[in-house]
Amino acid sequence: MGKxxxxxxxxxxxxxxxxxxxxxxADVDFVMGQDGTSPLAIKAFRDMxxxxxxxxxxxxxxxxxxxxxxxxxxxNLHKLMRDFAREQGIILYDVGEGVCHQLVPERGHxxxxxxxxxxxxxxxxxxxxxAFSTGVGSTDLAAALITGKTWLKVPESMKxxxxxxxxxxxxxxxxxxxxxxxxxxxxxxxxxxxxCGEAVGHLGVDxxxxxxxxxVEMGAKAGIIAPSGEVLAWVRGRSKKKFHxxxxxxxxxxxxxxxxxxxxxxxxxxxxxKVDQVCDAQDLSGVEIHQAFIGTCTNGRLEDLRVAAAILExxxxxxxxxxxxxxxxxxxxxxxLREGVLKxxxxxxxxxxxxxxxxxxxxxxGVPADGEVVISTANRNFKGRMGNSSAEIYxxxxxxxxxxxxxxxxxxxxxxxx
Amino acid sequence: MFGDDINTDYIIAGKYKFKxxxxxxxxxxxxxxxxxxxxxxxxxxxxxxxxxxxxxxSSREQAPLALIHAKVGAVIAASFARLFYRNAxxxxxxxxxxxxxGILDGDELExxxxxxxxxxLTRGITVNTSPLPRFMQRIFEDxxxxxxxxxxxxxxxxx
Numbered sequence: 049m050g051k052x053x054x055x056x057x058x059x060x061x062x063x064x065x066x067x068x069x070x071x072x073x074a075d076v077d078f079v080m081g082q083d084g085t086s087p088l089a090i091k092a093f094r095d096m097x098x099x100x101x102x103x104x105x106x107x108x109x110x111x112x113x114x115x116x117x118x119x120x121x122x123x124n125l126h127k128l129m130r131d132f133a134r135e136q137g138i139i140l141y142d143v144g145e146g147v148c149h150q151l152v153p154e155r156g157h158x159x160x161x162x163x164x165x166x167x168x169x170x171x172x173x174x175x176x177x178x179a180f181s182t183g184v185g186s187t188d189l190a191a192a193l194i195t196g197k198t199w200l201k202v203p204e205s206m207k208x209x210x211x212x213x214x215x216x217x218x219x220x221x222x223x224x225x226x227x228x229x230x231x232x233x234x235x236x237x238x239x240x241x242x243x244c245g246e247a248v249g250h251l252g253v254d255x256x257x258x259x260x261x262x263x264v265e266m267g268a269k270a271g272i273i274a275p276s277g278e279v280l281a282w283v284r285g286r287s288k289k290k291f292h293x294x295x296x297x298x299x300x301x302x303x304x305x306x307x308x309x310x311x312x313x314x315x316x317x318x319x320x321x322k323v324d325q326v327c328d329a330q331d332l333s334g335v336e337i338h339q340a341f342i343g344t345c346t347n348g349r350l351e352d353l354r355v356a357a358a359i360l361e362x363x364x365x366x367x368x369x370x371x372x373x374x375x376x377x378x379x380x381x382x383x384x385l386r387e388g389v390l391k392x393x394x395x396x397x398x399x400x401x402x403x404x405x406x407x408x409x410x411x412x413x414g415v416p417a418d419g420e421v422v423i424s425t426a427n428r429n430f431k432g433r434m435g436n437s438s439a440e441i442y443x444x445x446x447x448x449x450x451x452x453x454x455x456x457x458x459x460x461x462x463x464x465x466x
Numbered sequence: 467m468f469g470d471d472i473n474t475d476y477i478i479a480g481k482y483k484f485k486x487x488x489x490x491x492x493x494x495x496x497x498x499x500x501x502x503x504x505x506x507x508x509x510x511x512x513x514x515x516x517x518x519x520x521x522x523x524s525s526r527e528q529a530p531l532a533l534i535h536a537k538v539g540a541v542i543a544a545s546f547a548r549l550f551y552r553n554a555x556x557x558x559x560x561x562x563x564x565x566x567x568g569i570l571d572g573d574e575l576e577x578x579x580x581x582x583x584x585x586x587l588t589r590g591i592t593v594n595t596s597p598l599p600r601f602m603q604r605i606f607e608d609x610x611x612x613x614x615x616x617x618x619x620x621x622x623x624x625x
Binding site: 197 | 470471473475476479480481483484485486487498499500518519522523524525526527528531545547548549552553556557599601610611612613615616619620621623625
């Protein structure tokens with residue numbers, strides 16, 4: 049019997065012939081923590097009697113969720129991370145470098161076939177390169193910092209086949225929201241989702257990250273896409289690491305296989321307060337919004353900013369809307385500057401934030417007021433997520449968010465696209 | 467009693483967790499966005515009972531830690547999200563997976579982790595629980611993953 053991508057990667061990293069259901073102790077290729085999880089990991093590292101990390105070149109800590117620090121408590125936790133990074137000689141991405149899930153692939157730390165763990169649930173993003181990557185808590189991160197290993201249950205895999213090509217005006221975010229709506233927030237719990245089919249095969253690198261990023265919103269442990277030629281070239285341009293792309297065997301065993309024809313997909317929106325409460329954007333066209341946010345580890349990449357700029361060019365953000373943009377990294381920001389994308393966004397009325405997580409998780413920089421409505425390109429719309437439990441958050445693609453920022457109401461972006 | 471898909475943002479909101487490592491401070495805010503009076507009503511040793519997919523969302527270990535510091539005795543749910551389940555075992559919060567459909571708010575429960583049962587004293591019903599895998603039991607019995615690593619100098623899971 050053949051193997052899934054998850055089974056192959058976990059076999060090669062544990063040295064045993066691993067199948068779904070097996071528990072393995074696996075060597076990790078890279079580990080990462082952010083500013084909400086690293087401080088506890090550093091504490092656990094000390095509690096465990098840790099002295100040196102297993103390999104400083106394979107460890108990054110990223111200050112992105114509350115950066116620059118909005119208060120003294122956060123500032124002190126950031127200092128704890130900086131001090132630890134200096135002591136251990138690990139990689140530190142400080143304030144303004146970007147979101148962890150953009151930096152890890154962009155700086156070449158992860159390559160196809162890798163096993164990566166990160167103390168952040170959206171670590172599943174790197175499946176966009178064909179790696180097995182998953183989120184862990186701070187104590188698991190600390191154990192990996194010391195041993196270079198983690199235990200994992202080899203997950204069952206779900207094959208998600210997306211037939212047809214995504215129509216104009218729809219993007220990988222619409223696909224991810226559509227799948228979350230169909231499969232539900234617990235529909236892929238503990239599983240590895242292998243996304244495939246014509247629609248997925250044609251996705252560019254940024255779009256692949258978006259789709260895999262959202263796998264955890266269906267409960268999945270990992271989301272993986274077999275790498276395309278474009279992906280391999282992208283990785284070679286960024287990483288000196290040697291790698292062997294991993295593909296599923298023809299006769300691999302899947303716990304479930306689901307097929308969706310996405311050739312008639314229309315722009316999708318998740319309604320408050322659950323990611324799987326998804327409907328067509330056009331069904332919400334009367335909903336007034338007060339803040340529009342483009343950014344995050346889901347949709348803060350250059351391709352996303354380009355799409356938003358194409359819609360906002362020559363237009364003005366509605367007078368009762370704040371449009372907030374947080375590029376996913378400094379490289380993304382520089383790219384947007386070089387291409388003129390930034391100018392278009394600023395001229396339309398956007399506020400551009402420091403590269404990082406922006407207001408996604410309620411730490412700073414765009415907390416909504418009581419009763420306000422936000423439309424966001426983020427991955428979570430839980431009550432209180434952006435720091436105010438009486439605000440409402442809708443999730444959509446950068447195109448839908450940009451279109452809504454212009455009209456002041458939730459808007460199907462296709463009316464702005466030729 | 468809570469329903470399905472209780473996420474870690476509800477257990478402890480992001481606006482608090484990025485500021486401090488003081489878990490007693492975080493404990494005062496558990497479940498706040500969902501039920502603002504929750505912490506005030508909570509008595510030491512109370513169980514949280516919930517439906518499917520408890521603890522979905524972020525990887526924040528502050529979620530089980532804040533519940534431990536709020537003196538929650540155990541979380542009993544129909545199922546758990548993997549990150550929360552793993553973090554709970556690593557930090558020493560008892561998590562019990564079983565059919566919770568027959569439990570009503572205020573029922574008196576007795577959880578037996580060794581036998582793998584939840585006894586509903588109010589209704590006179592016993593429900594069997596899905597036991598922790600043996601190697602996770604080792605971590606839990608050592609007092610969590612930090613104590614496990616300290617004790618053995620690395621993973622000692624008996625796989």
